[in-house]
Amino acid sequence: MFVLSILKDTVAVHPSQFGLPPEQALTNELNKKYANKVLHDVGLCICVFDISEAGEGKVRYGDGFLWYKVVFRMVVFRPFASEVMLAKVKSSDEDGIRLSVGFFDDMYVPLVYLPEPCAFDPNERAHFWLPGSEATSSHELLDSPTVNRMYIDAGEIVRVRVEADEFYDDEPGPPKALEGVQQTGQLENRRSPYTITCSLAEQGLGPVSWWKDAGVEAMDEG
Amino acid sequence: MEVVNQKSALLSNYEVLTLLRELENDHLARTRTALRIKKEEEAAGIARTHAPPEEVLENLRTVEVEAIQHLSAEYQPTSSQSEAGIERLTRSLAAYDLTKAEKLQIVNLAPTEAVELYVIVEELEDRLGGQLDDILTAVRESLTSTPVAERSTEENAVEEIVYQAGEAEDYEGWDANDMVFDDTGEGAGVEGDLDVDDD
Numbered sequence: 001m002f003v004l005s006i007l008k009d010t011v012a013v014h015p016s017q018f019g020l021p022p023e024q025a026l027t028n029e030l031n032k033k034y035a036n037k038v039l040h041d042v043g044l045c046i047c048v049f050d051i052s053e054a055g056e057g058k059v060r061y062g063d064g065f066l067w068y069k070v071v072f073r074m075v076v077f078r079p080f081a082s083e084v085m086l087a088k089v090k091s092s093d094e095d096g097i098r099l100s101v102g103f104f105d106d107m108y109v110p111l112v113y114l115p116e117p118c119a120f121d122p123n124e125r126a127h128f129w130l131p132g133s134e135a136t137s138s139h140e141l142l143d144s145p146t147v148n149r150m151y152i153d154a155g156e157i158v159r160v161r162v163e164a165d166e167f168y169d170d171e172p173g174p175p176k177a178l179e180g181v182q183q184t185g186q187l188e189n190r191r192s193p194y195t196i197t198c199s200l201a202e203q204g205l206g207p208v209s210w211w212k213d214a215g216v217e218a219m220d221e222g
Numbered sequence: 223m224e225v226v227n228q229k230s231a232l233l234s235n236y237e238v239l240t241l242l243r244e245l246e247n248d249h250l251a252r253t254r255t256a257l258r259i260k261k262e263e264e265a266a267g268i269a270r271t272h273a274p275p276e277e278v279l280e281n282l283r284t285v286e287v288e289a290i291q292h293l294s295a296e297y298q299p300t301s302s303q304s305e306a307g308i309e310r311l312t313r314s315l316a317a318y319d320l321t322k323a324e325k326l327q328i329v330n331l332a333p334t335e336a337v338e339l340y341v342i343v344e345e346l347e348d349r350l351g352g353q354l355d356d357i358l359t360a361v362r363e364s365l366t367s368t369p370v371a372e373r374s375t376e377e378n379a380v381e382e383i384v385y386q387a388g389e390a391e392d393y394e395g396w397d398a399n400d401m402v403f404d405d406t407g408e409g410a411g412v413e414g415d416l417d418v419d420d421d
Contacts, residue, residue, distance in 0.1 A: 001235060001238075001330065002232070002233040002234075002235070002237075002238045003228075003229045003230075003231065003232055003233060004229075004230050004231040004232075004233060005225065005227065005228050005229065005230065006225075006226040006227040006230045007223065007224065007225055007226060008223070008224040008225075008226050009223045009224070028279065031279050031281075031282045032279050032281070032282070035279065035281040035282035035285055035286075036281035036282065036284055036285040037281070039225070041225075041228065042225055042228055046238065046242075046285055046286075046289060047241070047242070047245060047282055047285070047286065049241070071226065073230065075233060075238060075241065078229070080323065082323075083323070083327060084327055084331060084341050084342050085330070085331075086297060086298065086331070101292050102288040102289060102291050102292030103284075103285050103288035103289045103292060157297045159331075159338075159341065161341070202341065203337070203340065203341070204337045204338060204340050204341035205341060208297060211335070211337045211338070212335075
């Protein structure tokens with residue numbers, strides 16, 4: 001799930017921080033800048049792991065800051081393709097399931113990656129899997145007795161395989177002025193910068209409880 | 223900003239959790255000292271003129287707390303893992319023909335059942351048909367047994383409370399006492415009595 005990325009940056013340390021040991025002040029600055037942010041094509045930064053190289057702090061004309069050139073290692077959340085991980089079901093709708101790992105929740109399971117045959121139950125607002133059923137259309141599946149259905153409820157812990165990840169770097173467009181009033185806070189059609197597509201369609205994936213105490217025999221059946 | 227190496231190394235969940243816990247403890251210790259200094263100065267009637275502004279790294283705190291919650295949740299194996307155990311596990315995994323990514327996932331997920339291993343390792347049957355049980359045993363051995371794990375999470379909870387109460391010095395002593403309690407193997411019911419004895 002996590003990787004170490006080596007990054008290089010120039011950091012300014014405010015004079016009020018001169019009392020701290022320089023590495024502590026630099027780590028603070030770097031954490032302030034990067035922690036909990038998505039770096040394009042790198043991943044979600046968690047925190048600074050360590051500083052591998054730092055130049056002499058220099059004072060520029062015009063401010064009292066000490067400017068350091070720093071090479072540091074960052075703990076980054078970037079699960080690789082085909083990695084198996086545990087996540088929690090955040091919500092479900094007709095288009096699929098949204099997962100969360102607490103600090104990151106732009107993880108989606110689209111319909112194609114749900115175990116077959118599968119249907120969405122609008123009453124329960126959850127997808128269910130009907131193992132061993134011949135039914136193909138969702139109407140037939142919804143006619144099935146509720147007892148046999150295996151629901152993927154919100155809040156359940158699921159084992160998922162990471163299929164793909166995507167980064168979006170949307171630039172904010174020009175500010176829209178409606179009747180001379182600037183519109184602010186238009187966040188509706190902003191894509192999240194980093195999304196992970198996951199799969200549940202495999203033996204052993206899905207809610208952890210499904211596979212508890214399931215032996216190899218069960219594997220062969222499926 | 224420049225990315226020198228996007229993926230220089232892989233980290234296991236346990237390593238990240240340890241790092242974050244260290245950060246968290248550092249943070250708690252620092253806020254505690256700051257509070258104490260402030261109180262002392264107030265008591266002495268010194269006005270703080272040159273005090274640096276209190277800096278709270280909001281983003282770091284957020285991701286730290288949420289990641290610790292996720293990584294130490296009861297459905298993760300991290301609570302029963304230990305540094306020595308993981309080291310032993312990676313040593314024994316070296317004997318099998320596994321890729322680096324597969325080994326990492328075995329450490330992260332600690333599969334104790336065949337089904338879980340099937341998901342992690344591709345073409346498990348063909349590659350390591352007979353050694354399947356050996357791997358599962360190695361994983362099981364690397365984990366401390368479940369009842370101890372449950373108790374250790376309890377200990378962690380206690381530790382945190384002790385930390386918040388601002389008695390970092392007492393924490394060592396507490397741990398030692400707890401070990402003695404562990405060895406006797408008595409039920410949890412007598413815990414209260416033991417606490418009284420300690421005092």
